[in-house]
Amino acid sequence: MRFSLKSEYALRAALDLALQASPSGVARTSDVARRTGAPAKFLEAVIGQLRRAGIVESERGARGGHRLALPPSRIRAGDVVRAVEGPDALSIRPGRQRPPPGAAGASTRALHHLWTGTERALAASLDGVSLEDLVRRVQEASGVPDFSI
Amino acid sequence: MRFSLKSEYALRAALDLALQASPSGVARTSDVARRTGAPAKFLEAVIGQLRRAGIVESERGARGGHRLALPPSRIRAGDVVRAVEGPDALSIRPGRQRPPPGAAGASTRALHHLWTGTERALAASLDGVSLEDLVRRVQEASGVPDFSI
DNA sequence: AGTATTCATATCACCTTACTAGGGATTGAA
DNA sequence: TTCAATCCCTAGTAAGGTGATATGAATACT
Secondary structure, three states: OOOOOHHHHHHHHHHHHOOOOOOOOOOOOOHHHHHOOOHHHHHHHHHHHHOOOEEEEEOOOOEEEEOOOOHHHHOOHHHHHHHHOOOOOOOOOOOOOOOOOOOOOOHHHHHHHHHHHHHHHHHHHHHHOOOHHHHHHHHHHHOOOOOOO | OOOOOOHHHHHHHHHHHHHHOOOOOEOHHHHHHHOOOOOOOHHHHHHHHHHOOEOOOOOOOOOOOEOOOHHHHHHHHHHHHHHHHHOOOOOOOOOOOOOOOOOOOOHHHHHHHHHHHHHHHHHHHHHOEEEEHHHHHHHHOOOOOOOOO
């Protein structure tokens, strides 16, 4: 029941872009890969998914690279995970398909309720943390003083 | 990110045993399979895991079968899931292994914290529902009046 | 003895994961 | 123009998980 490593790489990459935030600077795939420990070619695909999800934007050509397309406060961890794991990344309910429409006995419905509640808890946890929250946590852990009021 | 069908089958089977609870009666695999819609031979293995986890006890030979080893109030949905999916069924953190010991940068630690919180939310949801809760829900849904005070 | 049933393994086809490799096309700076 | 980089596509692989099915042994009721 684990998320795949793509989620971890995607979050590390997004966090890396948030931390390197020279206002309009971009970071190369290879640099992000080095800093995050992700295989470069693999990360290329991951960042591609983030771009198609509107989380990252890229500039091509020499001196190109990637940057966040949104302020970190508007990117939730859940968004990043959904971007790389697909639309039902947070569906944990067993069985790949829709339940047979009428076929729901009382037990089936009781379990359906259980899974639904659990999915909500999962989503709430992942959507309750923004990239900004993660940045703040990293900076606190790094002993960087916070001068904001 | 789904749980496997074994979790669904296991929960249905456990719920079925709780509902059929003639005090010391046992239910055959084939009957549980018919009522839950699980493939009989596959269910046999699933129930085996529940037995080894101490959730179910079985009697062999003719007229043998299965029953719950504990009162439904003491069996949590999370216990059933862990029994069939393995000890780290509720670990969602990407990457199969322990993180490389010293290698934790501040970002890694921030993400570690995120995953830990999410795992806790997952476990809380699944451990917050007992078989007794599910039985009650099924009986309410079936329009069975509740005569308890 | 005969039969019903659990219990334990082994096997299977299929899919997903986490890569690695290679290349071609496009874009933009120097 | 040349080079650096993103972008996009294909393909392959080793390992493991999923959802079963098959076979047979152990056990216990009749």
